[in-house]
Amino acid sequence: MEAQPHATAPADSPALGSLAVQPLLTAEFDADPGAVYRRLRATYGPVAPVGLMGVPVWLVLDYREVLEVLKNESQWRRDVRYWRARAQGELPYDWPLLAGYEVRQMMFMDDEEHRAARRTHHAALRPFQDAKSPVGWELRQAVARYADELVALLAAESGRTGHCDLGAQYTRPLLLMVTTKLFGCPVDLGDELVMDLWRMLDGGPDAGPATGRALAAFTRLAAHRRARPGDDLTSYLMLADPDLDDEQLGRELFMNAVYLNDITGNMVLNTLLEVLRGNATVRRSLSAGQLGETVNRAALANPPVANMCFRFAARDVRLGGFWIRAGDIVSPSAAAAHQDLLAIGSSTMVGSTVSTRAHLGWGAGPHQCPSAARELGALIVSTAVGRVFDHFAQAELTLPPDQLPWRSGPVVRGLKVLPVRYALSPDAPVLHRPDPGLLPAVPHQESQARGLLAALRRLMPGGRKES
Ligand code: HEM
Known part of the structure; x- marks a missing residue:
């Protein structure tokens, strides 16, 4: 498939706005997105027009076409200012998905501006990804310790056997x-x-205010760290690019927080689910001690970034069975592309423990997850998943897999809950409760507001301190 940069869409080819589109985000999509992708592919081929909260969008379904969109940055732009419908004021004024796209940060930049921002991120993230650097070592220890603390807290609150x-x-x-x-x-x-990050990503009714609250929090953090730099990502971003002001730094942190909390969290849950539901190849790779491969397989079965961020056509181009016009919006779907990939290569790719790195769980092309971030994400996922299997003698789903509730937004597909019946192993960590008389007093209201984390802080000897 060749992009045809100088071609012009024939006048009689259907324009996106003229097509009758079905809404993508339906109850069926929530329960079984795969069935929706199959039907769209059968009706339209590799690219389908769909409605996203009332706005028509091209959904790219097939692996080859998704890769073309992700990799060809001169044709497929990230800057929202390329979007014709937005530039011409045709969007509903309160279209909830716009709030996130209006936050100008690295993800929505192109060309040299984007490359410079990536260099900054890489420089700032690399020490944490490097196990030999003091901060990298410390972060690894911390992730494992936090996981152990949470298992210990679970044992203290819900018992060594029970439901969670x-x-x-x-x-x-x-x-x-x-x-x-x-x-x-x-x-x-x-x-x-x-x-708030969920509200922004899923286009909830208050996506705008939620985005504003999260941005304000990260801008305050940037200002705080500028006054008191430390060994943390905020301070390292500032060091790597001293021209970043607090607002710009706040925007970059905001975007990293989405990946770190929502996307990485969903990757942990999706991996746990694939193991718990008995995905044979996932289990096989886990028992062969290949945790990285387990994560790859879970990403293939269920990528947390199900549909990548929008791209905008720089010029008219033919893709799949349609002419996409300059300024049209497209959503490349990793989840649908994986379905296509599995159909193409099912016998050799999934039936064995051969590597499945062809997955698009990390994206592809110039905006793919930066290598330092990817390694950090993989470290967190494998530690979080590994700690569960180290400490749980038994864990089984308390709901049939097809009844688990999912958040199926325009971008993310992640579990709302992952309920299990469990038994901890005899050597699982325990909380050493300090003498209550020695604990610092925590006002009742604060403990209510902070929930689990406040409880942790109260129960842990010494708690974690401000710095
Ligand atoms: C398992 C966890 C993770 C997964 C599955 C993941 C997945 C992705 C994907 C699919 C993209 C590309 C999105 C697109 O092209 O539309 C991406 C980009 C990105 N990710 Fe990750 N990510 C993970 C962890 C992280 C972590 C831990 C960080 C930072 C601490 C991070 C930072 C970023 C950044 C900054 C970008 C934007 C890159 C750009 O636009 O050039 N990611 N990630």
């Missing part, structure tokens, strides 16, 4: 603790931040 939600009681707090540490936040980040 591995989302709310393990994965979400773990990623918040990691973000607090990595970003150098002076206070523990709370679950309300994750909810």
